[in-house]
Amino acid sequence: MVLLCGLCRQDLPEFCRTAEKTGQTYPGFCNQYCFLAFGMGIREKVPLTNYVDQPKMNGHMIWPYINISCGWCTENTIELKHKRTTSANRVFCSRSCYSDLCNTGGRRAFARFIILRHLSLHPNKQFTALQIQKFLKPYGTTTGGSLSSGSIGSMLKVYVARGTIKAIGDSWSTKEYQIASSVVNSPTPIGKYV
Numbered sequence: 225m226v227l228l229c230g231l232c233r234q235d236l237p238e239f240c241r242t243a244e245k246t247g248q249t250y251p252g253f254c255n256q257y258c259f260l261a262f263g264m265g266i267r268e269k270v271p272l273t274n275y276v277d278q279p280k281m282n283g284h285m286i287w288p289y290i291n292i293s294c295g296w297c298t299e300n301t302i303e304l305k306h307k308r309t310t311s312a313n314r315v316f317c318s319r320s321c322y323s324d325l326c327n328t329g330g331r332r333a334f335a336r337f338i339i340l341r342h343l344s345l346h347p348n349k350q351f352t353a354l355q356i357q358k359f360l361k362p363y364g365t366t367t368g369g370s371l372s373s374g375s376i377g378s379m380l381k382v383y384v385a386r387g388t389i390k391a392i393g394d395s396w397s398t399k400e401y402q403i404a405s406s407v408v409n410s411p412t413p414i415g416k417y418v
C-alpha cells in the first residue's frame with residue numbers, strides 16, 4: 225500500500241533516508257514543511273506570482289512559503305518552502321545557532337533539543353520513553369539514536385524537575401511525557417530550554 229503525504233499527496237518515502245530524515249520525524253507527512261503547513265491550515269497551492277514578479281510564470285502554482293522561528297535565536301526566522309530536501313527540515317536559522325545550542329547545551333544537547341521540540345510540536349500528546357526513542361532513531365547514533373529508553377527517562381528527569389515537561393504515571397515503563405503549556409505559550413525558543 226502506498227501512503228500519501230497528508231498535505232501534498234505525494235508518495236511518502238518507503239525507506240528511512242537517514243540523511244534527509246524524510247518521513248521519519250513527521251509521520252504521515254513528507255517532512256517538516258508539509259507537517260507544519262498542514263498544522264497552519266494550508267490546504268492548497270497559491271500562484272507563484274505571489275512571490276516572484278515574472279509574467280512568464282503566470283498560472284504556475286506552488287505551495288506557499290511559511291516562516292517558522294529559529295530553534296535557538298529570536299533575531300531571525302526561517303523561510304520554509306515545499307521541497308523534498310533537507311532544507312524543508314531546517315530548525316535553525318544558521319549553522320552558528322546550531323553550534324551555540326550544542327556548545328551551551330552540553331552533552332547530547334541536540335538529542336535533548338529534538339525531544340523537547342518534538343514534544344512541543346505535539347502539545348496535546350503524551351509520549352513514553354519508548355516512543356521518544358523511536359522518533360530519535362532516524363537521527364542516527366551521533367545525535368542520540370543509540371539512547372535506550374531507560375537513559376531517555378533519566379535524561380528527562382531534569383526537565384520534569386524544572387517544569388519544562390510533565391511526567392504522567394510513576395512506573396518507568398508506562399510513564400508518559402508531555403510538554404508544559406508554559407513552554408508552548410512562551411516566546412522563548414525551544415533551544416533555550418535545553
Ligand SMILES: [Zn+2]
Pocket residue numbers: 229230231232233234253254255258
Ligand atoms: Zn508532502
Ligand SMILES: [Zn+2]
Pocket residue numbers: 294295296297298299300316317318321
Ligand atoms: Zn537563529
